[in-house]
Amino acid sequence: MKFTLTHKDSLTSARAGMMETAHGSVPTPVFMPVGTRASVKSVEPGELKAQQVHIILANTYHLYLRPGNDIMEQAGGIHAFMNWDQPLLTDSGGYQVYSLSDLRTITEEGVRFKSHLDGRNLHFTPENVVDTQRIIGSDIMMPLDECPPWPADKEYVKASGEMTVRWAERARSHLERTVPRYGHSQALFGITQGGTYTDLRTSTTKALVDMEFDGYSIGGMAVGEPAEEMYRVLELSDTLLPDHKPRYLMGVGTPENILNAIERGVDMFDCVIPTREARNGRVYTRNGHINLRSARYAEDFSPIDEGFDNHVCRNYSKAYIRHLLNVGEILGLKLCTLHNISFFMWLTRTAREQILRGSFREWKQEVLEQFNANRQSISS
């Protein structure tokens, strides 16, 4: 995988780049909509492309459970399975093992756990998680890692981070012993851990950088720590990670989080916010987020965000979408999801344009001021 750093902002650490994967190019910074189980909820691949989505994320843990490796392999991998011919990244499933399954036992070998669906005993190792991702055929793979909670005891975070580094090394060695199944190359990132401990974050990051992965994921964030702590870790990571590799902040976040992370040198994001909140009726506008379930929109025939040029705003009013949500029509959830995805894509796409123009910092400040000022007035 090739990553070209197109431009570095002179006032901040923001970067504009271009990632070349086996299924096409991805301009960065980029937001990756989440398609956990080989579907970005309620939206078709063609609709994602129309919203200028370049890359989506799927989840190794969920896909391993259903449809399972046999079916995925017979399908010829996830791109053929779900009819998505653009870049796709898979999370390793490590986070899901910790968050979804009970009775997990972590050893140096890997993690034993029970499926959250049927309770059957499963065993993930750095090696077999690479095997599964070979079968999925993602363009960018993640190694198995352990993501400690926040806060966590320093000794635990230290031991866990060191093991994550050893697991990354095993994943890389195993990757080199295997070949792609569908004729296209697959990249592997390293995932840094170490929580919010400066020395531990530094040591795991340095160890992974020495191994030269195709890119670096900043893991263990967005697990409950204050945003300021996360930003501090990003600033630290910015000094440790090489310029010429993409940087992916896993599981983040709100529009504000994303812009602040871009300012600190992050290139890639994924988060369930735009899709999950859409299903509760929360939609994003340049003036803050609003909840379309509210009766206040029952007679509001303006679009979600007046003047925002996307499919949903061009075609539907708040009152109509509010009616759909109110009567339980599936189309309401779909329109909210599609709008939010479009909004997050606009956010990272415009950030990139502003970085190239040298006006990122000023633009970011204006965007956040408008977002927060109006959010307050809407809430009051």
Added chain:
Amino acid sequence: MKFTLTHKDSLTSARAGMMETAHGSVPTPVFMPVGTRASVKSVEPGELKAQQVHIILANTYHLYLRPGNDIMEQAGGIHAFMNWDQPLLTDSGGYQVYSLSDLRTITEEGVRFKSHLDGRNLHFTPENVVDTQRIIGSDIMMPLDECPPWPADKEYVKASGEMTVRWAERARSHLERTVPRYGHSQALFGITQGGTYTDLRTSTTKALVDMEFDGYSIGGMAVGEPAEEMYRVLELSDTLLPDHKPRYLMGVGTPENILNAIERGVDMFDCVIPTREARNGRVYTRNGHINLRSARYAEDFSPIDEGFDNHVCRNYSKAYIRHLLNVGEILGLKLCTLHNISFFMWLTRTAREQILRGSFREWKQEVLEQFNANRQSISS
């Protein structure tokens, strides 16, 4: 509203026509997907157009309850509200009053009932149901009618049918005293009743024909009577209804019902089958219907109907849609719905082509043989 009878089949009573409404032309025979609450479940208006849908149906009863007449009027009618710029027909809500609400009282004046949502007392009359449809702005309106169950006592069906005729007359008189709200003309059909009693069906039909409505709905069918009884009523209706007006068989039906009804002179159909069954995973193919929830499709990477040229078959496999249904992804329901709508549109569109070609009867026989022969082999 103008209806042109383009061609009458020489071997059967099948007809090919063209209906001109305020929002465009509708070639007949035609299937109308059901968008009860101003949404054809999970599908966007643009997607309906792409499946060659010409006209959809919405429901006066449901729209009266939610969003209600105030919001519908402020929206500028249903076309603007839901962003559907093509023809739309509204059912009067009479059937829903009888099927959904308790404690209804029918008098000559109209019907008093409690909302199935919140129990509030409501009163539908032939006049106010026209008023509501004026506010909805449908291209084709239905008068309030009473739809007796099957079987029903002859005396009851007789009295009910006579009242339905009087209600139709009141609806027409009221229509003439009111004007369209949004600048486009609205047609009104008469609904024949009389159950399966030849003399009663004859008398209600003749009375309505004498009043000269824009078209005629055949009501009180698909309420549990044997298909042969329905076909007998259609044959009778074919002798009573004028050639130069469209004929709409309400709430019907399966592909077999539809073809048999076209053969007996029916022009228009609506039914929840393609949309409701899709949500249970049942999809239609030229070889019968199949249930995609079945494990037998878990590893079947062929399209729903090999060689059937629609969006869903071009882009997705049975195995993928089965996976979506299996894990509860909304996209699975949407793809099944879109496919079924496309299938029903293909059925009536092709029927029209075959009528124009003079080959309808032969084609219909082949279609049903293929549909039933393979359905048996799939089920066995």
